[in-house]
Amino acid sequence: MNKPVFNGERLLDRLKRLGEKGALHGGGVCRLALTDADKAGRDLLVRWMKELGLEVSIDKIGNIWGIREGIEDGPPVMIGSHIDSVATGGLYDGVLGVMAGLEVVAALNDADLRTQKPLAVGAFTNEEGARFAPDMLGSGVHQGALDLDECLATVGIDGTVLGEELERIGYAGNVSVKNLTPAAFLEYHVEQGPVLEQEGIQIGAVTGVQGISWTEYTVTGQSNHAGTTPMAMRHDAGVVAARIACEARAIADEFGPPQVSTVGTFELNPNLVNVVPLEAKLTVDLRNTDNDKLIAAETRLAEAAARFARDEGCKVEARTLARFDPVEFDDALVSRIEQAARDLGHSVRRMPSGAGHDAQMFAPNCPTAMVFVPSAGGLSHNIAEHTEPDDLTAGGRILLNVALELLGE
Numbered sequence: 001m002n003k004p005v006f007n008g009e010r011l012l013d014r015l016k017r018l019g020e021k022g023a024l025h026g027g028g029v030c031r032l033a034l035t036d037a038d039k040a041g042r043d044l045l046v047r048w049m050k051e052l053g054l055e056v057s058i059d060k061i062g063n064i065w066g067i068r069e070g071i072e073d074g075p076p077v078m079i080g081s082h083i084d085s086v087a088t089g090g091l092y093d094g095v096l097g098v099m100a101g102l103e104v105v106a107a108l109n110d111a112d113l114r115t116q117k118p119l120a121v122g123a124f125t126n127e128e129g130a131r132f133a134p135d136m137l138g139s140g141v142h143q144g145a146l147d148l149d150e151c152l153a154t155v156g157i158d159g160t161v162l163g164e165e166l167e168r169i170g171y172a173g174n175v176s177v178k179n180l181t182p183a184a185f186l187e188y189h190v191e192q193g194p195v196l197e198q199e200g201i202q203i204g205a206v207t208g209v210q211g212i213s214w215t216e217y218t219v220t221g222q223s224n225h226a227g228t229t230p231m232a233m234r235h236d237a238g239v240v241a242a243r244i245a246c247e248a249r250a251i252a253d254e255f256g257p258p259q260v261s262t263v264g265t266f267e268l269n270p271n272l273v274n275v276v277p278l279e280a281k282l283t284v285d286l287r288n289t290d291n292d293k294l295i296a297a298e299t300r301l302a303e304a305a306a307r308f309a310r311d312e313g314c315k316v317e318a319r320t321l322a323r324f325d326p327v328e329f330d331d332a333l334v335s336r337i338e339q340a341a342r343d344l345g346h347s348v349r350r351m352p353s354g355a356g357h358d359a360q361m362f363a364p365n366c367p368t369a370m371v372f373v374p375s376a377g378g379l380s381h382n383i384a385e386h387t388e389p390d391d392l393t394a395g396g397r398i399l400l401n402v403a404l405e406l407l408g409e
């Protein structure tokens with residue numbers, strides 16, 4: 001029996017080949033959840049899982065996992081993430097965690113090593129939440145934080161229904177959700193922010209994920225002629241929406257880090273040069289590691305939105321698209337990741353995650369932690385997302401070593 005070796009070349013090859021599914025001109029991918037491109041990615045993943053000898057399951061929300069048997073039965077150690085992307089995504093976000101999981105399996109197979117516990121590699125439906133809100137939807141249903149039927153009925157940004165899209169692409173599985181609580185959950189991911197690169201540190205041992213709050217505001221006013229309507233007689237939904245957007249920014253500026261705010265979508269109706277807008281819709285993404293501060297930010301924005309609407313004689317409605325409290329990972333597992341990094345000679349720091357991750361849905365139910373590697377220029381949700389191959393391999397070796405400790409040789 002040989003010692004298992006994490007093969008960075010093989011990891012890179014799989015990353016590239018999965019990146020061909022939904023590839024965009026100029027680089028990056030559009031693999032929005034449950035689209036044809038997502039189906040193509042899923043098909044390739046399932047093929048690779050089977051080639052590696054994994055027993056593949058697909059549950060009712062379309063999560064895919066493959067299990068490598070252990071000497072003991074019982075709950076597996078799971079390595080997982082997602083393969084869906086935002087519409088302008090890079091090659092690494094999510095995919096890295098799943099492909100690295102496959103590489104851990106391949107390394108164990110090559111070494112002909114049977115572990116005590118089973119090992120599972122998982123890919124969870126609609127982590128991004130870009131097509132169907134909320135994000136982390138598949139892992140949330142899998143771990144009992146979100147309701148299966150409500151999630152199946154979710155209407156996407158293109159008017160499609162999640163459950164129908166799942167059927168259409170052939171990934172409405174028959175395995176019941178909530179049927180697998182792993183012995184431990186590991187997620188390997190690119191940082192998606194600038195900290196590691198700026199500090200010249202190779203590995204992040206992730207301590208938790210900040211709280212996430214997504215709200216859609218719909219403002220209704222009155223459309224009218226842009227030339228003839230006196231300013232005092234206007235009920236301009238666009239102005240109210242613009243003030244909400246500026247308030248979201250002011251909240252983040254005034255609260256200071258780690259509070260962040262983003263208005264990622266903004267639509268006017270009828271969206272014409274000479275018509276006062278009848279309706280405006282915008283989304284606000286607020287995040288903070290401190291739940292009390294996040295609640296304060298949400299409250300201030302909601303009150304401001306009501307005031308701006310009153311000022312303009314408009315109506316405003318708020319709809320929560322996602323709300324997740326901050327999550328802390330398992331301290332002992334975070335320490336193991338730090339130790340594994342040091343043992344392999346890498347610089348490492350503890351850090352919270354700014355992005356949401358499937359790991360946060362597992363954290364309440366089993367020991368969970370994440371490994372981060374640097375993102376060039378701190379770029380993510382961008383087709384130029386990049387991580388150096390040496391860093392990808394370094395994080396993969398840490399993942400393998402920590403997984404081996406948990407699996408028992």
Ligand code: GLV
Nearest residue numbers: 127128135355356
């Ligand atoms: C999901 O990836 C998010 O953090 O928005």
Ligand code: MN
Nearest residue numbers: 093094127357
């Ligand atoms: Mn991700």
Ligand code: MN
Nearest residue numbers: 086093128381
């Ligand atoms: Mn993402």
